[in-house]
Structure formats: C-alpha cells, structure tokens
Amino acid sequence: MKASLRIALVAAAATLAATARAEDRADDSGAPTWALEAEVVAGIGWVSPGLPADRARPSGLDEQSPWTDCDERGEDCTVRVASAGFDQTLGLRLAAHFAIGPRVALGLGARVQPAAGRGVLAGWVLEASGRLVLYRRGPLGLDLDLRVGAGQIQFQPPQEEVDGPFARSGLAWVALALGGSYAIDDGVELFLALTPRQSFPERVFVLDLGLGLRIRG
Numbered sequence: 001m002k003a004s005l006r007i008a009l010v011a012a013a014a015t016l017a018a019t020a021r022a023e024d025r026a027d028d029s030g031a032p033t034w035a036l037e038a039e040v041v042a043g044i045g046w047v048s049p050g051l052p053a054d055r056a057r058p059s060g061l062d063e064q065s066p067w068t069d070c071d072e073r074g075e076d077c078t079v080r081v082a083s084a085g086f087d088q089t090l091g092l093r094l095a096a097h098f099a100i101g102p103r104v105a106l107g108l109g110a111r112v113q114p115a116a117g118r119g120v121l122a123g124w125v126l127e128a129s130g131r132l133v134l135y136r137r138g139p140l141g142l143d144l145d146l147r148v149g150a151g152q153i154q155f156q157p158p159q160e161e162v163d164g165p166f167a168r169s170g171l172a173w174v175a176l177a178l179g180g181s182y183a184i185d186d187g188v189e190l191f192l193a194l195t196p197r198q199s200f201p202e203r204v205f206v207l208d209l210g211l212g213l214r215i216r217g
Helices: 002-029
Strands: 034-047 085-099 104-112 124-137 140-151 172-185 188-200 205-216
Touching: 034 104, 034 188, 085 124, 085 205, 104 140, 124 172, 140 188, 172 205
Parallel strands: none
Antiparallel strands: 034 085, 034 205, 085 104, 104 124, 124 140, 140 172, 172 188, 188 205
16 A cells, blocks of 8 residues: 555656646757846945046136046046935936847947936947856746946036046946846746846946836747
C-alpha cells in the first residue's frame, strides 16, 4: 500500500513538472520578438556642492553669485549649492528592444529632458541595454534592465537672486531598471519602472520613476 502511494505521488509530481515545462515552452514559443516603449519619467537627483556649471558666469556678477570658483575669465565655474540635497526633473524615455532568446532582449533608448541647460548632450542620455524577463504569466510581467549610456541629466538648484546655472552631470551613465507590466490588450502593456542611475566621472545619482506604454510584436 505504501509503495503504491509513493509511486502515485512520484507520478503526480512528474506530471506536474512536465505540465509546467510544457507551459513554459508554450509561453516561450509565443514570446514577442520586439517591443517599443514610451515612458514619462520623474527623476529625483542628489545635488551637492562642486558640480560644474553648464555655462560661464554672466558679466557683471561676482563670486557671490550662483556661479562660484570660476577662472579669471569667469568660466569653468561650479554651481552654488547651499547644502546637498535632492532636486527633481521630468523627462521622456523612448526605447526599442529586440529578443535574442526566450527571456533575454537587447535594446536602444534615449532619455530626453526638456528643461536642460547647455553642454555636450545636455538633457539627453543615449543608452544601450540588456533585458532579462524575470516573470511573465498571463497579463503580468516583471523585467530587469541593465543600461549603459552617454549624456547629461541636469539639475538647476534654486537661487534667490537670479536664474542660476544648471549643474552638469558626468557623461557616462550606468542604470538598473526594474519594471512591472500589465497587458491591457493583445500586444499592448502598461508598465511602471523604478530606475536608479549613476553618472561618471562627475557623480550624480538619479532615481527615475516611470510610467509607460509598451507595444509588443
């Protein structure tokens, strides 16, 4: 009797495992091969004293202005920051992803910041990414992206006297994005993404919270 029960339990476990593998293969066989994304992002960045200003100090202003530590010509300034703290910015991110495996995709994207100052790629971050699908069942999905990019996310610390400069970030970026999605139609998803990112060599930490629309095909 006990032997028969053990055989029945083993057979049931094997059947469940085979069914799960079959479902995985079915899910993978119908996996989308590409995805297009549009995402509105609200970024919170850590701004500290010593960050370079996006432009030279205007004539008529001195070291008491928002431009500090300038050279003799009023250039190569830093932005006056009373104390380190968080600042915010808004942006739009567009991206395209192409599957190279059942749960892996590569992508290209651009983060655009409408309110930005001057400098190389000011307000733009151009990125390449690798995506790992952590979970996908029914309408729900969970993805993890590793991104590397080039560009600037800029913040404008508030100043009392005049409209001060933007603080320049480093040009190199590394980001890790965790996104959860919900399918609202066949091939159409809404998603939320949390993306911490860090720039180099000027170190600026930014935490992006995004809400977006994804189209799969």
